[in-house]
Amino acid sequence: MLTYCNELTATDYCKLRTSVEWPDIALDQAQSGLDNSDFIIACKDGSETVGCARIFWDKGYIAYLADVMVDPKYQGLGIGKKLVLECKNYIHNQLRDDWKIKIVIVSSKGKEKFYEKLGFTSRPNDTAGSGMDMWVE
């Protein structure tokens, strides 16, 4: 049975990265990222972690949605959608009077439609430029 919780170990997080063929990161760097996330949601099948997502938020108007991952064996079951909606719900619960908060995601290639279905706007568009990033090594 699938369950959802707010706990995620760095080891399980790294296993999920491997399952979706993302590059490895050091365990202590994974742990640091988890420790400093504002919200973490994980999906479990029994004791096995099969999906996760996390949010970090500046406590103002910007929040970043990161590491939306579902083990390929469990994709297509609505888990990714539930994980993103739980993150959105967390942010929604932070709103105060007259506030609005923008959730930013950098989509992996080919996953744009998944996010569009959940209400995200693809860039670039008529009014917004491309998202950009840079590794510092």
Ligand SMILES: CC(C)(COP(=O)(O)OP(=O)(O)OC[C@H]1O[C@@H](n2cnc3c(N)ncnc32)[C@H](O)[C@@H]1OP(=O)(O)O)[C@@H](O)C(=O)NCCC(=O)NCCS
């Ligand atoms: C992207 C990902 C999280 C989607 O998770 P998932 O659990 O398979 O998605 P869901 O089953 O919740 O799908 C929700 C909806 O999005 C659609 N969808 C999912 N992936 C899609 C894709 N790549 N392109 C278009 N639509 C997609 C589903 O058909 C479903 O549509 P519906 O609501 O009309 O039925 C998953 O494929 C994944 O982990 N991929 C590898 C890691 C990755 O690239 N993550 C994104 C990082 S930015």
